[in-house]
Amino acid sequence: MQKISEHQIRASLIDASLRERKSLSLPKHFGELDWENLDFLGWRDEKLPLVGT
Structure with a gap:
């Protein structure tokens, strides 16, 4: 797998609001x-244990 940055992960979540993308907890x-x-x-x-990312 190719390395991806935190910014790229957040930018890839197109159906999430800006607030949701900013508050996302990474591994x-x-x-x-x-x-x-x-x-x-x-x-x-x-913070959202019932939601998979």
């Missing part, structure tokens, strides 16, 4: 992800 160790060994990136926002 705890986002900066330490091993991108070359990932098949996909998915997580649950700690």
Whole structure:
């Protein structure tokens, strides 16, 4: 998988409002992800545990 930035993730959420995109919680160790060994990136926002991202 190619490395993606926090800005790119937030910009890709086109159906979310600007407020929702800004308040999105990324995975705890986002900066330490091993991108070359990932098949996909998915997580649950700690503030919205019933919503998948």
